Amino acid sequence: MNRPDYRKSVLKSESNPKPYYTLGAGQLTAFLWKNGSEASGWRYRFNVFRLAASRGRVSQSFRPRDVFHFVKLLQVIASVLSDDGCLCAVDRGVLKRLAADIDALLNNASKSHKQCSGDNDGNAAHS
Numbered sequence: 001m002n003r004p005d006y007r008k009s010v011l012k013s014e015s016n017p018k019p020y021y022t023l024g025a026g027q028l029t030a031f032l033w034k035n036g037s038e039a040s041g042w043r044y045r046f047n048v049f050r051l052a053a054s055r056g057r058v059s060q061s062f063r064p065r066d067v068f069h070f071v072k073l074l075q076v077i078a079s080v081l082s083d084d085g086c087l088c089a090v091d092r093g094v095l096k097r098l099a100a101d102i103d104a105l106l107n108n109a110s111k112s113h114k115q116c117s118g119d120n121d122g123n124a125a126h127s
Contacts, residue, residue, distance in 0.1 A: 020044075023076045026069030027051055028062075030077060034084070042086045046077060068109065075102035 019031035082095035
């Protein structure tokens with residue numbers, strides 16, 4: 001009988017972990033990973049990419065209007081990390097304040113962002 005070697009799959013999953021969180025804003029998505037242990041310490045990392053749902057394609061090419069969504073995504077990442085009990089209290093406090101400050105900034109910016117109509121990606125001619 002040919003049985004799978006579960007030790008190999010466990011080792012493989014440890015070297016290629018699944019994201020801790022999947023976060024998004026607009027068409028931008030970020031995977032947040034948390035690696036390590038309580039004994040050795042936790043390490044966090046994240047990436048950002050564009051997910052075109054209509055085509056199912058992933059890209060790391062961004063547009064001027066994505067800046068708003070980048071900032072929103074950073075606010076979400078800061079908020080999620082501030083809720084993680086494995087970060088030190090100082091880091092959690094800094095991230096919580098940063099998330100609140102970004103949220104206030106976005107509330108003001110969103111008024112202008114919503115007034116912009118069409119899909120102008122910065123390619124319009126300027127007079």
